[in-house]
Amino acid sequence: MAIDPNSKPQLAPGVRLGENNNQRVLLMPERALRLIGPSLEIVQRCDGKHTVAQIVADLQKIYSKAEPHKVETDILGYLQLLRDERALDFTA
Amino acid sequence: MTNSLHSPLALVCELTHRCPLHCVYCSNPRELAARATELSIESWASVFKQAAELGVLQADFTGGEPLARTDIVELIRAARAAGLYVNLITSGLPLDEAKLDSLLAAGLDHFQLSFQSATESIAEEISGTKTHAQKLRVLEWLKPRRVAVTLNFVLHRRNLHQIGEMLAIAESSSATRVEFANVQYCGWGFANREHLLPTRAQLDQFLIDVKAAEERFRGKIRVEYVVPDYYAKYPKPCMGGWGRKVMLISPNGDALPCHAAAVIPGLHFENVREKSMREIWESGEAFQKFRGEAWMQEPCKSCDRRAQDFGGCRCQALLIAGDASATDPVCSLSPNRAKVDAVLAGIQEPQTTPSAEFLYRTNPS
Numbered sequence: 001m002a003i004d005p006n007s008k009p010q011l012a013p014g015v016r017l018g019e020n021n022n023q024r025v026l027l028m029p030e031r032a033l034r035l036i037g038p039s040l041e042i043v044q045r046c047d048g049k050h051t052v053a054q055i056v057a058d059l060q061k062i063y064s065k066a067e068p069h070k071v072e073t074d075i076l077g078y079l080q081l082l083r084d085e086r087a088l089d090f091t092a
Numbered sequence: 093m094t095n096s097l098h099s100p101l102a103l104v105c106e107l108t109h110r111c112p113l114h115c116v117y118c119s120n121p122r123e124l125a126a127r128a129t130e131l132s133i134e135s136w137a138s139v140f141k142q143a144a145e146l147g148v149l150q151a152d153f154t155g156g157e158p159l160a161r162t163d164i165v166e167l168i169r170a171a172r173a174a175g176l177y178v179n180l181i182t183s184g185l186p187l188d189e190a191k192l193d194s195l196l197a198a199g200l201d202h203f204q205l206s207f208q209s210a211t212e213s214i215a216e217e218i219s220g221t222k223t224h225a226q227k228l229r230v231l232e233w234l235k236p237r238r239v240a241v242t243l244n245f246v247l248h249r250r251n252l253h254q255i256g257e258m259l260a261i262a263e264s265s266s267a268t269r270v271e272f273a274n275v276q277y278c279g280w281g282f283a284n285r286e287h288l289l290p291t292r293a294q295l296d297q298f299l300i301d302v303k304a305a306e307e308r309f310r311g312k313i314r315v316e317y318v319v320p321d322y323y324a325k326y327p328k329p330c331m332g333g334w335g336r337k338v339m340l341i342s343p344n345g346d347a348l349p350c351h352a353a354a355v356i357p358g359l360h361f362e363n364v365r366e367k368s369m370r371e372i373w374e375s376g377e378a379f380q381k382f383r384g385e386a387w388m389q390e391p392c393k394s395c396d397r398r399a400q401d402f403g404g405c406r407c408q409a410l411l412i413a414g415d416a417s418a419t420d421p422v423c424s425l426s427p428n429r430a431k432v433d434a435v436l437a438g439i440q441e442p443q444t445t446p447s448a449e450f451l452y453r454t455n456p457s
Binding site for chain 1: 269
């Protein structure tokens with residue numbers, strides 16, 4: 001199932017940002033994902049207000065030296081992974 | 093040692109051994125801790141703080157039944173204040189909507205409801221109590237509330253055929269995760285092993301159904317399951333490796349590397365009332381005993397998989413091979429695998445009538 005660029009991702013119930021030993025982590029049932037660099041930038045924008053397309057545009061600006069299409073593919077892949085982990089909900 | 097030592101990630105908190113259920117496969121030790129010996133809220137608060145400082149991210153509140161603690165709301169608040177993510181692993185009893193609201197207001201992150209079966213009659217046969225209808229009520233209460241929900245179905249011979257009904261319960265709930273957990277044959281489960289082990293035919297059908305569900309639910313509900321130990325080719329990395337990721341605190345404050353470790357003779361467990369969590373984690377005798385690889389025998393010692401499964405379960409090695417340092421006998425490379433196969437050979441006839449021979453878990457004084 002592809003990710004709709006106009007949908008707005010937000011953290012699912014029981015999923016939240018945490019911190020340990022100065023490391024940002026995404027906490028969820030029985031799991032914790034370490035957030036570094038772009039993954040933190042993405043998750044911080046999963047607030048139910050940014051669309052997927054806006055998140056892509058933001059990160060293409062931040063990582064302007066990277067190939068824009070690769071940035072988009074990486075972000076969609078990461079969002080899909082978080083969705084399958086049930087860490088994200090998407091609203092229209 | 094200390095340089096390569098990982099921080100524990102999860103703190104399993106057996107808040108009490110008291111429980112309204114009497115499940116025949118309970119993971120608690122056969123010797124249960126009495127109410128009078130339970131840690132106070134102040135001691136637990138100190139444990140949470142020390143755990144967070146050690147690097148622990150998640151606290152698993154379990155028991156017994158954690159809701160049997162009258163100070164459960166304060167316990168959740170204390171764990172959150174220490175910075176931990178709080179999982180509640182519960183039978184859903186005793187609970188009402190007002191109590192649920194107070195748990196959530198205190199900061200509960202994740203509600204994990206355990207099921208003995210998909211129907212009342214089998215659930216009663218397994219737990220010795222009528223609680224299934226209450227669990228279904230709890231699922232309704234959870235629907236409008238903002239909290240992560242996991243359904244945990246414990247699988248065994250009496251319910252493995254109910255996979256369809258289990259999935260239907262999950263689908264009609266607000267769960268984002270469903271966990272199919274196999275009975276672990278230590279403690280009470282070991283005493284009832286012959287009545288609980290599924291047949292090969294049951295397991296094969298279950299695996300087909302659960303794989304289909306995993307695909308169907310993708311993006312909606314995360315489905316988790318593993319092949320049960322006795323039917324697997326290799327052992328599981330029990331607890332993610334001994335003294336590697338998990339620290340368990342028993343109701344009276346003993347620190348254990350796993351739920352069942354008390355079955356291993358000669359292991360001495362240190363207590364959080366007497367020693368710091370860091371001291372226990374880094375140099376406690378029980379945590380050191382099977383940490384790393386020095387304790388391993390052949391075939392583990394020279395096996396390529398030793399860094400993947402860490403030799404499997406120490407308690408299972410003791411119970412089946414009679415030696416806690418042996419290779420987990422479920423491993424196809426173990427010289428004791430024949431003992432597991434002999435047990436399996438004895439149970440292949442499907443059992444249709446309820447068993448009256450279960451040994452039910454008792455309650456502590």
